[in-house]
Amino acid sequence: MEPPSAPVEDAVARARDLVLAKEFKPAVTLLGAHLRTHPDDSLAWRRLAGALIGLGDQHAAIDAAGRAIDIDPGDTVAWRYRGLARQLLGRHRESYADARRAVELASDDPEGLNLLAVNVLTVDRDVARFRDLYQRALTVDPSNAPARHSAGVDRRIRRRGAATLVLLAVYPPWCVLFLRWLAVDDGSTDAGWTMWPTVVGVAVLIVCAAAGRTVGVVPLVLTWRGIVGAACVGGAGAAGAVWGGTRTATMAAAFGLTTVAVSLLFALTFRVRHGRAGRLPEEDATGGPARETARVA
Structure with missing residues (x-):
């Protein structure tokens, strides 16, 4: 007889630890198995989106974040993850909308503020607002790596x-x-x-x-x-x-x-x-390396 399956929170927590260790593929496998039996777990869908971003599968990350948003429209991190994945695919205006919604839901989230900042810079070329947003992110968390990267872009x-x-x-x-x-x-x-x-x-x-x-x-x-x-x-x-x-x-x-x-x-x-300038390089357009920007939450 097989032992009972791990509790829901245990599977999702183990997936988080795997992502923190940059073991994205095992995390995706674990979360996929968990979601087959718990399809309405918004936290698992959000964590799956973050792992897929780390794995480089941005299309699947968008779908996973979208499922999390459908279940819980107030999930700030899910909006941010979908915005980041869209930014990485060059879908800047869609990313802009997601980042703006993330900041509306959590105005003190440094990753959300910085993602909105780089979207403002990429889409609107509004450097003054870009500076205001990344500086707000640094005020919340002075050690935030994506916001510090944006400060370097500003220099x-x-x-x-x-x-x-x-x-x-x-x-x-x-x-x-x-x-x-x-x-x-x-x-x-x-x-x-x-x-x-x-x-x-x-x-x-x-x-x-x-x-x-x-x-x-x-x-x-x-x-x-x-x-x-x-x-x-x-x-x-x-x-x-x-x-x-x-x-x-x-x-x-x-x-x-x-x-x-x-x-x-x-x-x-x-x-x-x-x-008429083209888009920024990926590292600048995401506020730093993508796998660092997709903070686990």
Whole structure:
């Protein structure tokens, strides 16, 4: 005679221990057997969803989390798990809706707040709200790994924005002054005043390009205040260089205004390209490695 089956809570608890040990396949097997006899156990369906995320079977995880939600619509973690699985499949708007519902049910859940944060960043490209949400997650749990990862993404966003503003302040005057240099390259004082800013501009461009490559694929955030400031700096530099060489106010003003216009055109191009940008890499779009994000609950 076979011994009686383990109590319901014992089977689900053992599955949780397996997931914590990153033994996802045995956990899936155990929960599957348990659910064949207890199909209305919402906790087991939710734990199965988390194990399937760890196993990499996101479609099955969505189905399992959906069963948990059908049984218990107030299960915050089930909403979060389904949102995470959908995010991993690139179904961002559906993930956004799930994450928003999870935060509505539990506004102090750091994993839910961070998942909503990365959805806001991925779908809306709203960096201000992204910062607010992941910072709320860190306020609840300063050691939360996904939220700390999002803080790192935010630092990269800031570095990219700063590097781009420097580029907008340097690249347009470099172009304008380079053309001016070619036009008057006769060894005169005028040529010298336009040559040296060009050399400095090339050096700054190399540094900015190197800095931009280190941040990876993150949204480009440019405010019009920063853009106009960078354009004015570039225009002043070009006007100063031309004035130094020609002592002609009209020509200096013309080159300065031309530089401002070119800088603004470049900024508009950057913003359009940013609006069409593709999705974030998986690790950034989920707030960290997926198996760490799917905290067992």
